Amino acid sequence: MASLVPSSCLCANTSDHPLADEKTSTHDYNQGVKHLVDTACNLHSIPFMYILPVIPPACPSTACHPSIPVIDLDGLNELSSERRILAVQSISSACAEWGFFQIVNHGIKASLMEEMLKSVEGFFSLTWEEKMKYASDDVMNPVRYGTSLNTSTPHVLHWRDYLRHFGHPIESSFHLWPNNPSNYREVAKKYLEDVWKLAMKISSAISEGLGLEKDYIEKSLGEGCQIVASNYYPPCPEPHLTLGLSAHSDHGGLTILMQNDVDGLQVRYNGTWIPVHHVPGTLVVNIGDYLEILSNGRYKSVEHRAVVNEEKTRISIAVGHGPDLNSVIAPARSLVDEKDEPPLYKPIVYRDYMRCQQSSTVRGKEPLGIIKTNTSSTSSPSLEISYPLESASSKIPSPDN
Numbered sequence: 456m457a458s459l460v461p462s463s464c465l466c467a468n469t470s471d472h473p474l475a476d477e478k479t480s481t482h483d484y485n486q487g488v489k490h491l492v493d494t495a496c497n498l499h500s501i502p503f504m505y506i507l508p509v510i511p512p513a514c515p516s517t518a519c520h521p522s523i524p525v526i527d528l529d530g531l532n533e534l535s536s537e538r539r540i541l542a543v544q545s546i547s548s549a550c551a552e553w554g555f556f557q558i559v560n561h562g563i564k565a566s567l568m569e570e571m572l573k574s575v576e577g578f579f580s581l582t583w584e585e586k587m588k589y590a591s592d593d594v595m596n597p598v599r600y601g602t603s604l605n606t607s608t609p610h611v612l613h614w615r616d617y618l619r620h621f622g623h624p625i626e627s628s629f630h631l632w633p634n635n636p637s638n639y640r641e642v643a644k645k646y647l648e649d650v651w652k653l654a655m656k657i658s659s660a661i662s663e664g665l666g667l668e669k670d671y672i673e674k675s676l677g678e679g680c681q682i683v684a685s686n687y688y689p690p691c692p693e694p695h696l697t698l699g700l701s702a703h704s705d706h707g708g709l710t711i712l713m714q715n716d717v718d719g720l721q722v723r724y725n726g727t728w729i730p731v732h733h734v735p736g737t738l739v740v741n742i743g744d745y746l747e748i749l750s751n752g753r754y755k756s757v758e759h760r761a762v763v764n765e766e767k768t769r770i771s772i773a774v775g776h777g778p779d780l781n782s783v784i785a786p787a788r789s790l791v792d793e794k795d796e797p798p799l800y801k802p803i804v805y806r807d808y809m810r811c812q813q814s815s816t817v818r819g820k821e822p823l824g825i826i827k828t829n830t831s832s833t834s835s836p837s838l839e840i841s842y843p844l845e846s847a848s849s850k851i852p853s854p855d856n
């Protein structure tokens with residue numbers, strides 16, 4: 456097992472270190488897992504509040520599982536051609552079968568992806584005090600720094616720190632974004648603008664695949680809402696006992712995820728957890744709850760989770776794209792037929808859905824179940840974790856995915 460002895464460790468021996476007696480420990484877990492790993496001496500085990508009761512294992516070998524599809528987006532640059540039709544078909548079947556796919560020729564410059572990752576890494580390397588300037592308990596706050604996944608309700612902690620803020624329409628929150636590192640705002644603005652355009656390009660292919668007008672999804676978003684969640688998962692001495700992020704689906708339409716070169720993302724496919732192996736330069740796209748609702752269940756928002764490892768820090772940057780917060784979300788009218796294909800979801804204001812999803816301490820697809828018209832169909836949500844801890848701190852800023 457790797458020993459995590461940070462250079463900044465000040466303890467003379469293990470009995471002095473903050474985790475020597477967890478009952479009396481004065482260590483403040485609100486400071487996040489990066490701070491814990493950086494300051495604790497000889498961290499050979501994880502504090503009990505990070506231990507999850509049940510973690511279903513992933514498929515052990517690449518031989519035993521299929522991989523998420525890899526799709527070349529180049530064909531989408533053409534308005535109508537054989538290549539466009541092929542790309543639309545590939546996206547459509549990836550959405551129906553997996554809810555996840557990897558993309559190449561996506562048009563986001565490698566240099567910009569690199570800069571964004573560096574800038575995010577720079578943010579997490581700031582002192583805890585500096586990062587806490589962005590902490591907030593309000594799940595709807597436009598900028599939030601925090602740790603684990605939490606609301607004000609006690610629950611088992613997760614091995615993750617995060618920075619989350621709104622993007623498009625950028626002018627409404629740009630002035631609130633971190634300005635340290637000094638280039639963060641400019642780099643994030645450029646990255647989020649380009650990712651928004653990419654999301655609209657993929658959305659037009661998804662609209663076409665559903666038999667809707669090409670601009671149906673884009674128009675349904677109104678002004679739209681983009682949220683970036685940058686996740687920081689430091690090395691963990693007992694990765695099999697905890698998770699960086701437990702099973703969940705995303706609340707928005709399309710999520711576009713970039714990461715450093717450390718694997719950790721897993722996708723639930725036919726009831727099995729399948730690891731997604733990172734291919735440099737690619738981005739991972741997934742369907743969120745909003746597109747499951749809009750497509751009246753033809754496409755499913757698929758559960759995913761992040762595992763951690765003993766050796767390396769993993770950084771992922773997930774950008775979600777949904778409608779503006781005041782829109783009412785419901786299945787597309789032309790995909791509903793009262794007799795043969797009744798609406799599977801009740802209309803709800805997106806802001807209310809997002810608040811409910813973000814405030815939940817349960818994961819899986821439970822929040823989506825709440826707005827299903829046939830509630831009996833939600834009787835077996837795929838939750839894998841109970842949250843029995845009374846002692847976990849309730850002060851951790853609320854996050855989340």
Ligand SMILES: O=C(O)CCC(=O)C(=O)O
Nearest residue numbers: 684686720761771773856
């Ligand atoms: O870190 C990852 O790969 C997953 C992140 C994620 O699912 C999220 O932020 O919603």
Ligand SMILES: [Fe+2]
Nearest residue numbers: 704705773856
């Ligand atoms: Fe997610």
